[in-house]
Amino acid sequence: MIEAIKSMSPVIRISRILGPRGVLGALAVITFILVLGPLVVLLHTSLLSSDALPLSGAPLTLANYVSAFGSADTYVLVRNTLWYAGGSVSIAVVVSVMIAWLAERTDLPFRRLVHVLMFSWMAVPPLVMAFGWILLLNPNNGALNVALKAAFGLRESPLNIYSMWAMIAITGVSLVPTTFVMVSNILRNMDPQLERAGFACGANRLTVFRRITLPLISPGLLSLAIYMFMVMLQAFDVPLAVGLTARVPVLSMRIYVLTTGNEDLPNYGLSAALGVVLMALALLLIWGYFRLEQTGERFRVVTGKAFRPRRVRLGRWRPVMGGLVLLYFATMLLPLAMLLWTSLLPFYQTPSVAAFSALTLFNYRDILAQPLVHQAAGNTVVLVLTSATLAMTLASLISWYSVRTGWRFARWLDALAFMPIAVPHIVMAMAIMVLYLRTPLHGTLALLILAHVGIYIAFGTRTMNAALLQLHRELEDAATASGASWGTTLRRIVLPILWPQFLNGWLWVVAHSARDLTVPLMLMSTGNLVVASLLWLMWEYPNIPGASALAILLVVTLMSVVVGMQHIGMRGLERHEPTK
Amino acid sequence: MLRVEGLQKVFVSASGIMRAVHDVSFTVATGQFFTLLGPSGCGKTTTLHCIAGLEIPDAGEITMDDTVLFSGARGIDLAAHKRDIGMVFQSYAIWPHMTVFENVAFPLVYGHRHPGAAEVQKRVTRALTLVHLDGLADRPAPFLSGGQQQRVALARALVHEPPLLLFDEPLSNLDAKLRDEMRVELRQLIKSLGMTTIYVTHDQVEALAMSDRIALMRDGRIVQEGPPREVYFHPNDAFVAEFLGGSNSLPGRMIDRPRNGGTAVVETALGRFVCVPSGGAALGSPVDLVIRPEGFRLCGATEGSKPFNRIKGKVEITTFNGGVIEVWLRVGEVLFRTKLDSFAEVQPGDMIELEVLADRCSAIPTAGSSNTAGFVTRGHD
Numbered sequence A: 001m002i003e004a005i006k007s008m009s010p011v012i013r014i015s016r017i018l019g020p021r022g023v024l025g026a027l028a029v030i031t032f033i034l035v036l037g038p039l040v041v042l043l044h045t046s047l048l049s050s051d052a053l054p055l056s057g058a059p060l061t062l063a064n065y066v067s068a069f070g071s072a073d074t075y076v077l078v079r080n081t082l083w084y085a086g087g088s089v090s091i092a093v094v095v096s097v098m099i100a101w102l103a104e105r106t107d108l109p110f111r112r113l114v115h116v117l118m119f120s121w122m123a124v125p126p127l128v129m130a131f132g133w134i135l136l137l138n139p140n141n142g143a144l145n146v147a148l149k150a151a152f153g154l155r156e157s158p159l160n161i162y163s164m165w166a167m168i169a170i171t172g173v174s175l176v177p178t179t180f181v182m183v184s185n186i187l188r189n190m191d192p193q194l195e196r197a198g199f200a201c202g203a204n205r206l207t208v209f210r211r212i213t214l215p216l217i218s219p220g221l222l223s224l225a226i227y228m229f230m231v232m233l234q235a236f237d238v239p240l241a242v243g244l245t246a247r248v249p250v251l252s253m254r255i256y257v258l259t260t261g262n263e264d265l266p267n268y269g270l271s272a273a274l275g276v277v278l279m280a281l282a283l284l285l286i287w288g289y290f291r292l293e294q295t296g297e298r299f300r301v302v303t304g305k306a307f308r309p310r311r312v313r314l315g316r317w318r319p320v321m322g323g324l325v326l327l328y329f330a331t332m333l334l335p336l337a338m339l340l341w342t343s344l345l346p347f348y349q350t351p352s353v354a355a356f357s358a359l360t361l362f363n364y365r366d367i368l369a370q371p372l373v374h375q376a377a378g379n380t381v382v383l384v385l386t387s388a389t390l391a392m393t394l395a396s397l398i399s400w401y402s403v404r405t406g407w408r409f410a411r412w413l414d415a416l417a418f419m420p421i422a423v424p425h426i427v428m429a430m431a432i433m434v435l436y437l438r439t440p441l442h443g444t445l446a447l448l449i450l451a452h453v454g455i456y457i458a459f460g461t462r463t464m465n466a467a468l469l470q471l472h473r474e475l476e477d478a479a480t481a482s483g484a485s486w487g488t489t490l491r492r493i494v495l496p497i498l499w500p501q502f503l504n505g506w507l508w509v510v511a512h513s514a515r516d517l518t519v520p521l522m523l524m525s526t527g528n529l530v531v532a533s534l535l536w537l538m539w540e541y542p543n544i545p546g547a548s549a550l551a552i553l554l555v556v557t558l559m560s561v562v563v564g565m566q567h568i569g570m571r572g573l574e575r576h577e578p579t580k
Numbered sequence B: 001m002l003r004v005e006g007l008q009k010v011f012v013s014a015s016g017i018m019r020a021v022h023d024v025s026f027t028v029a030t031g032q033f034f035t036l037l038g039p040s041g042c043g044k045t046t047t048l049h050c051i052a053g054l055e056i057p058d059a060g061e062i063t064m065d066d067t068v069l070f071s072g073a074r075g076i077d078l079a080a081h082k083r084d085i086g087m088v089f090q091s092y093a094i095w096p097h098m099t100v101f102e103n104v105a106f107p108l109v110y111g112h113r114h115p116g117a118a119e120v121q122k123r124v125t126r127a128l129t130l131v132h133l134d135g136l137a138d139r140p141a142p143f144l145s146g147g148q149q150q151r152v153a154l155a156r157a158l159v160h161e162p163p164l165l166l167f168d169e170p171l172s173n174l175d176a177k178l179r180d181e182m183r184v185e186l187r188q189l190i191k192s193l194g195m196t197t198i199y200v201t202h203d204q205v206e207a208l209a210m211s212d213r214i215a216l217m218r219d220g221r222i223v224q225e226g227p228p229r230e231v232y233f234h235p236n237d238a239f240v241a242e243f244l245g246g247s248n249s250l251p252g253r254m255i256d257r258p259r260n261g262g263t264a265v266v267e268t269a270l271g272r273f274v275c276v277p278s279g280g281a282a283l284g285s286p287v288d289l290v291i292r293p294e295g296f297r298l299c300g301a302t303e304g305s306k307p308f309n310r311i312k313g314k315v316e317i318t319t320f321n322g323g324v325i326e327v328w329l330r331v332g333e334v335l336f337r338t339k340l341d342s343f344a345e346v347q348p349g350d351m352i353e354l355e356v357l358a359d360r361c362s363a364i365p366t367a368g369s370s371n372t373a374g375f376v377t378r379g380h381d
Helices: A010-046 A063-070 A072-105 A111-123 A126-137 A143-152 A164-188 A192-200 A205-233 A237-246 A251-260 A268-299 A315-343 A354-358 A362-369 A371-405 A408-422 A425-435 A445-470 A473-481 A486-515 A518-522 A531-540 A544-576 B044-052 B100-110 B117-130 B146-158 B176-193 B204-210 B228-233 B238-243
Strands: B002-013 B016-028 B033-037 B059-064 B067-071 B085-088 B164-168 B196-201 B213-218 B221-226 B247-256 B264-268 B271-277 B286-291 B296-298 B310-320 B324-331 B334-341 B351-356 B361-365 B374-376
Touching: A010 A268, A010 A371, A010 A408, A010 A425, A010 A445, A063 A268, A072 A111, A072 A164, A072 A205, A072 A251, A072 A268, A072 A315, A111 A164, A111 A315, A111 A486, A111 A544, A126 A143, A126 A164, A126 A237, A126 A315, A126 A486, A126 A531, A126 A544, A164 A205, A164 A237, A164 A315, A192 A205, A205 A268, A237 A251, A251 A268, A251 A425, A251 A518, A268 A408, A268 A425, A315 A544, A362 A544, A371 A408, A371 A445, A371 A486, A371 A531, A408 A445, A425 A445, A425 A518, A445 A486, A445 A518, A473 A486, A473 B044, A473 B085, A473 B146, A486 A531, A486 A544, A486 B100, A518 A531, A531 A544, B002 B044, B016 B044, B016 B213, B016 B221, B033 B044, B033 B176, B033 B204, B044 B059, B044 B085, B044 B164, B044 B196, B085 B146, B100 B117, B100 B146, B117 B146, B146 B164, B146 B176, B176 B204, B196 B204, B204 B228, B213 B228, B213 B238, B221 B228, B221 B238, B238 B247, B238 B286, B247 B271, B247 B334, B264 B286, B296 B334, B310 B334, B324 B351, B334 B351
Parallel strands: B033 B196, B033 B213, B085 B164, B164 B196, B271 B361
Antiparallel strands: B002 B016, B002 B059, B059 B067, B213 B221, B247 B264, B247 B286, B247 B374, B264 B271, B286 B361, B296 B351, B310 B324, B310 B351, B324 B334
């Protein structure tokens, strides 16, 4: 341990020269460029006439807002967007509350597996799910439709994915893992003694759930729902894959179409104005979210002490409930299975016994031989590793300043770094595109990294703020009193102790950066293709079997990274667990 | 060795301005065990943090030997990690990701001293031996009991042999029995090493038992400073009298005070008392007569009565503690709480006479008008 001491990383050397205040200044400049720069340019662009180039000195006008608010089309867009977000979040919250309660508070069979599956689902891109569902449910030759027609002798396809309702349903189901993780955290933090006290007063199980459990978790659930609603307002991949054909446009999709000029010349001004509208909606929600968080403080029932809840016995309902949960997972796996099937056939056909003989690995061999795939894979690796590392490092430093020094400037910087949470990804991507349109960065991979760091830094600061708040200040003071400099204290004390949280956050950013389609598609050029954007291109081309094979490869790779790192992270965490 | 002069620290928060440390000055001699004592929020920990460099004072000067650690007037603020100190924290602050050895070696390895690996090994082993943790060097920190963590924290503070040791309520997280043991052991260890120590605590028993000098703080100021005996028996202020365990207090008026110090005479409703003047009470001014529970002696039946320093009353409650007998004595309206020699045979209902020992009671200036006669209690924590 003593040998590894004298090595000084470059960051530390810089920090030693600049000192804490200098590093804070550098952080501020970076955050400004990442977060504030794009937003200012976005606002400016929305005030230019539609034929003016962004960042030109053209006179300012409100024409874009007038045409946005003047057209009935915009109201349809807003209504669709609200419907889509509201519907999918409602489904996700209801389903995940049920599953989370079963997994946390009852003797449900294989509840550990439920946790593992839900967490690993983070590795499955929503786009891949959408492709799978399209293969299952499209009205022409969707596998489920074909099967239902054969079974009941129908002439028409009974199910149609190209509709608002189908879009809401499949999005809602794929959101469940994310909401499940949040709901189970809320349940876990609630002391079950509060419930037991209810039983002791003679209340039955239903009364306790209605009068005690639900009121206690409802502030948490409500703020979760608002947060998810905000996330879904900006959802882009499923609306793009399904909604474009279904002709149910939402705001994010329209911004994409206007910016990339799929139909016409790009209209940056109008698209920027719509972006500002979307951002305003999101800001409204985030305001509500913070208001709720504040009132939620009063209800905070986190005792901080470890407790092991006594689980409710399901009795004869146990197999039924287990079956229902399994059914949910089967529903989730169905689209993946369909993609796997498609990827193993030279051309698309519905599943049948006859087709089994045709199964081949041709598609995998084919795509793995393409230089374009190699390039995209390489770019993806660079993109996810760089953005996750940069975002988490910046976020950790900002959080440290904000939590530890209490300097007003640091808190202010922390708030700034949190702002992107209210900025829809599509808006951020567009703003970055406009900002760098006429710079050498345009069309490079660096631009994707810039966008992802800017977007995910908000998540990073939340994670690290929470972690730092739990780290006793004296652990750092003790290092200072021992003669360790600021940099040494961060490197030798803070980082090693917060390593599991850092790793978790890093992993989250890796998974989300790899599965994100919004940024790569908005900023796409021939030079910065990543797997997500290539997947979309192959699907559109169309090379359905090839796209399926690529999707399966992406999911398998991400899954092994997430599960593997989780394992390492958990081991690290256990080492720090004190034993009595 | 350490000199603190006119220290000021103000905290500004949403709820207003708080003067955490207000014009605090004191000097600690080499090898002295100096204690800052006071209730929570009195500024003792802030003062300690200013010495360590963990807080930046607003004004004042701190010098250690010939080194200026801080000087508001001259704009000097030596960085915390460059001050040569050892510090033990209330939470122990043992780093959970390291072993005992790594924890203790930290000041040597990452401080500004950098001895060789062999020297580190030697010094850490010696420090661990001092705190009786010889066998535990390779144990991971989370696998330590509270008492062991406390010892690791001590070894870590000692290992680089700093000229000044700082303690921030180090015993407050231990259970009562362990605390009693550690009190004695800690003082023995520090005294045997001859290290200069500043110790912060809110526990008056700890302060009295361990210190060479005590500075009692309230609302950011030092109220009284002196050796434990002096502070205990001759408080110069009602707050000090209350804080160091309960005292009996009797309102009166100073009727005689010799110019050359010595004793004074106080006239009260219960007669005249010869006592030690404390806190600068002037002749003829209203004073409080402060008597510790240990300041009484039971008068024998054959003893003749004296015109002063006597109280006569009815015993209300007795509690036999082995070493002493606690007797609550009612004299008219006033209830005295006394501790007498446990051989005295006193029963509730007895009429007894007690002598108030002149060298064990003080006259202090009356604080405000709300003063009431009788026993003033304050919780022990």
